[in-house]
Amino acid sequence: MKKLLLSSIAFVFLLTSCGSKQKGELTGVQGKKWYPEKPYGMELIPRGSFIMGKSEEDQGKLLNAPTKTVTVRSFYMDDTEITNSEYRQFVEWVKDSIVRTKLAILADELGIGPEEGGIGDYAFKDADTTRASVYDKYMLDNYSGMGETGYEGRALSKDEDLVWNTSDYPDEYYTEIMDSIYLSEEESYNGQRTIDVKSLKYKYSWMDIEAAARASVKGNKSRKDFIRTEEVEIYPDTTVWIRDFSYSYNEPMHNDYFWHDAYSEYPVVGISWQQAKAFCNWRTKFKNDDNKSRNRQFVNQFRLPTEAEWEYAARGGIEGGTYPWGGPYVISDTGCFMANFKPQRGDYAADAALYTVEAKSYEPNDFNMYNMAGNVSEWTNSSYDPSAYDYVSTMNPNGGDSSNTRKVIRGGSWKDVAYFLQVSTRDYEYADSARSYIGFRTVQDYMGEEDSTQ
Structure with a gap:
């Protein structure tokens, strides 16, 4: 009986070892094949360090952006602001x-x-x-x-x-x-x-990783305590075109700007910070649903850029530049305005645009980013604190604070003077507010790409 038992064990061992592809070696767990790809409509912003903040005179005397050398990791960023057409895809879905x-x-x-x-x-x-x-x-x-x-x-x-x-x-x-x-x-x-x-409400869940990580040392809470559920009305607030400007006739923009095909390639506005975050979640889901159907590994999340990422991308690799094109002037050598803003003595149309312009207007910066100055201000993921630069990390700095409803906006807009177009100028708006001059673009962390030589 004992011989029979030993024979059975030996037979099982023989079958197991013969069927093993690892041959006893440490080969690692093989998951789904990963197909890294450059996200559609995005440009790669290479990792690097830069001097964040105002290296030139702070004409606004706000003193909220002292110089600080920081380093950011590589990431992809939309080369334009999210357009009406792209946001309509979200609404239609x-x-x-x-x-x-x-x-x-x-x-x-x-x-x-x-x-x-x-x-x-x-x-x-x-x-x-x-x-x-x-x-x-x-x-x-x-x-x-x-x-x-x-x-x-x-x-x-x-x-x-x-x-x-x-x-x-x-x-x-x-x-x-x-x-x-x-x-x-x-x-x-x-x-x-x-x-x-x-x-038209979009409901989604996300996990507050930062809160979970900081609470883990206490060990009194479970994973479900950090899962947040959001339900957001996602249609743009078209009334901003009238509410933002008293005693001003902007009814045509209210009626047509978001839905009419004439404005499809213009940046979407009337979007709150919460709506921009919901769009990022949907964009991730939309891509991963397709990857799931193809049996491909999921991509990492699309999100709003941190304030540091936004400034780094806006500078385009130019150290000490005042604007995305580097120089201290808003007019080119040929006498043309370099961005869509309110120039001179408040002449909105002097730059050939009264309101917004198409997202791919004017020349891009050296990272191939369009309209990082002017057109519309852009939401970032960072909360606004005038003294944030004094305490944020020098590595991937982010002044995120869920209790602070003031969120940083960057880049200036079609209705702003040149000071707000400077790459180092900080401004803010409340997270639940929507404006006719605030839009957004998304980013995604870089995780490699296909080898084009093979």
């Missing part, structure tokens, strides 16, 4: 998801599945359990009914296109859902049906 969710929930309540057509074509994918995987069935059996609505985690069907033409609605249930996302007749005029933009 949210609108599509909300409608599909409403249709799926009603189909579920009515017990209508894909086989019955109509609203059933938009039922949750797990409604047809004959085609569901073992995992889908397990999740449905064990997690159905959990969450705020009871429908969290259930997969939406995207096999059918949404129908927007009222004459083509498939049934009365579909009509009921579509009618719920529009404003009532009392709130409409000129016979136009208008989407209720307040219903």
Whole structure:
């Protein structure tokens, strides 16, 4: 009996060793193949050190940007501000998801599945359990009914296109859902049906890593204590064009700027800091959903730049430059203005633009960044503290403070004088505010790229 047992063990060992690809060597865990790629519409900002702050006279006498030598890691940055067209993609995705969710929930309540057509074509994918995987069935059996609505985690069907033409609605249930996302007749005029933009909310979760790391030494909290959930109305505040300027006729900008194709390549404005953060989360999700479908490894998150990253990118590698183009003047050798701002004695149109200009206007700096001065000011991830430079780290400095609602904006805008266009000038706005002169661009940490020589 003992010989039989030993023989069995030896046989198992033989099978295990023969089937091993490592041959007893330390080869590491092999995960998914990683396909590093340059993000679309972004430029690589190489790591480096620079003197952050005002090396020239502070004409504003704010004394909030003393010189400080800092170093930042490599990162990708959008070569332009996020445009109306790009932000509309976010809005359309949210609108599509909300409608599909409403249709799926009603189909579920009515017990209508894909086989019955109509609203059933938009039922949750797990409604047809004959085609569901073992995992889908397990999740449905064990997690159905959990969450705020009871429908969290259930997969939406995207096999059918949404129908927007009222004459083509498939049934009365579909009509009921579509009618719920529009404003009532009392709130409409000129016979136009208008989407209720307040219903366009993006909900997401994120983990407060910094808070978790600082609290870990105490050891009294679990991971879930640091998971934050946000729900943000994501449609731009178009009324900023009127509210920002009293006794000024800007109604055409309110009516047309965000949605009309004539302004597609102009920077989006009327976006709060919270909305910009929500966009970053969505952009990460949008890319990773595609990577998941291709069985590719996820990319790291898109985010707002820190104040130091923004200034480093704006300088374009030029030490001691006043503006992104390096020189101390806002007019070129040929007599042309170098950016979109309020020049001379308040002549908005002297630089050939009254409001904003297209995102790829004027010459880019040496990092190929467009409009790092003027056009629109840009949100950063950093909180504003006039004495921040005295205490932030010299390595990847960031004055992040969740309790401080004043967020740094940089670059100046179409309505600002030249002082605010300087790469070292600091300004701020409250995180929940939206303005006709504030936009944003995103960054992503650099993690390598494909070897073009192979």
